[in-house]
Amino acid sequence: MSIEDLESVALAMVAPGKGIIAIDESTNTIKKRFEAVGIDNTEENRRAYRELLLTAPNLNEHISGAILYDETIRQSTKDGVPFTQVMKKNGIIPGIKVDKGPVPLAGFPGDVVTEGLDGLRERLAEYVKLGAQFAKWRAVINISEDNPSSTAIEANCHALARYAALCQEAGLVPMVEPEVIMDGDHSIEVSYEVHEAVLRSLFNALYEQNVMLEGTILKVSMVIPGKESDEQAEVEEVAEATVRVLKTTVPATLPGIVFLSGGQTDEQSTAHLNAMNRMGPHPWPLSFSYGRAMQQAALKLWSKDMKANYADAQKTVLARAKDNGLAALGQWNAK
Numbered sequence: 001m002s003i004e005d006l007e008s009v010a011l012a013m014v015a016p017g018k019g020i021i022a023i024d025e026s027t028n029t030i031k032k033r034f035e036a037v038g039i040d041n042t043e044e045n046r047r048a049y050r051e052l053l054l055t056a057p058n059l060n061e062h063i064s065g066a067i068l069y070d071e072t073i074r075q076s077t078k079d080g081v082p083f084t085q086v087m088k089k090n091g092i093i094p095g096i097k098v099d100k101g102p103v104p105l106a107g108f109p110g111d112v113v114t115e116g117l118d119g120l121r122e123r124l125a126e127y128v129k130l131g132a133q134f135a136k137w138r139a140v141i142n143i144s145e146d147n148p149s150s151t152a153i154e155a156n157c158h159a160l161a162r163y164a165a166l167c168q169e170a171g172l173v174p175m176v177e178p179e180v181i182m183d184g185d186h187s188i189e190v191s192y193e194v195h196e197a198v199l200r201s202l203f204n205a206l207y208e209q210n211v212m213l214e215g216t217i218l219k220v221s222m223v224i225p226g227k228e229s230d231e232q233a234e235v236e237e238v239a240e241a242t243v244r245v246l247k248t249t250v251p252a253t254l255p256g257i258v259f260l261s262g263g264q265t266d267e268q269s270t271a272h273l274n275a276m277n278r279m280g281p282h283p284w285p286l287s288f289s290y291g292r293a294m295q296q297a298a299l300k301l302w303s304k305d306m307k308a309n310y311a312d313a314q315k316t317v318l319a320r321a322k323d324n325g326l327a328a329l330g331q332w333n334a335k
């Protein structure tokens with residue numbers, strides 16, 4: 001695949017007023033989400049739930065793509081149509097999470113590093129055959145008094161860049177995701193400093209590995225105080241700090257930036273994105289790739305009565321997509 005092809009997929013992922021729905025929870029993470037609302041974590045429940053999300057009518061009005069998990073990309077609707085086929089028919093670009101999750105970084109208590117590079121070339125080739133057009137790899141950066149170490153930042157960014165180069169070789173758009181975790185009592189200033197160090201290291205590493213930025217998407221956390229911090233920030237403050245750190249570190253050649261929700265409420269995640277876009281124009285589209293902030297309301301509704309609430313749960317996902325799609329244009333108004 002040429003760089004032009006990669007670029008056109010990347011641009012379609014961040015088309016005006018559209019974002020991505022992240023439904024790539026690993027089996028352990030979906031277990032936590034299901035348990036919270038009393039759903040059994042069986043393969044059939046996971047399949048049925050992902051079908052509900054992927055077949056929500058008119059999803060593609062505000063959703064460009066969806067990130068799937070290894071199990072999900074192999075699954076089909078109850079009528080036997082592979083999810084990737086349904087998605088392509090409905091104008092939703094299939095993406096795939098390819099990292100194998102974070103493990104403790106030896107020698108650096110509190111830091112983690114994401115694994116999954118071994119055998120990645122072969123796995124990517126299979127995902128391409130299964131219909132994926134983009135991939136995702138998430139690095140986790142913890143903040144505490146002693147974390148993150150510069151070693152953890154470098155190790156994670158090196159892995160992200162190695163993954164990104166392999167994706168482009170395979171014809172997949174790499175979504176590179178450094179997530180600075182919101183847990184902790186750190187200030188917004190500390191969050192800013194960590195984001196700045198991580199993004200600088202990431203774009204250096206991408207350069208070193210010959211990754212073409214034109215065919216890459218950044219998925220990133222927002223600059224926000226820790227959840228346990230006494231000083232919570234106003235919407236405008238989060239938006240201003242996030243835009244500032246991105247302008248300082250992210251080259252303008254990148255086709256787009258999307259955010260993760262990271263434990264923000266639905267309302268916060270939409271309000272922050274909206275405020276950032278109202279401060280535009282920016283060098284790149286700013287959109288969303290939310291997991292929880294796209295799904296949690298729908299999951300709660302579905303858990304109460306899987307049959308009776310099916311259509312309403314789909315409408316709820318759609319409503320979240322619409323609000324976030326408007327926020328991606330800076331046109332959302334709080335209710």
Ligand SMILES: O=P(O)(O)OC[C@H]1O[C@](O)(COP(=O)(O)O)[C@@H](O)[C@@H]1O
Nearest residue numbers: 022024025026029261262290291292
């Ligand atoms: O730990 P896992 O199973 O890889 O899942 C992490 C989740 O974090 C995300 O990267 C972002 O999700 P949130 O918007 O809920 O923070 C999702 O794409 C993914 O499902």
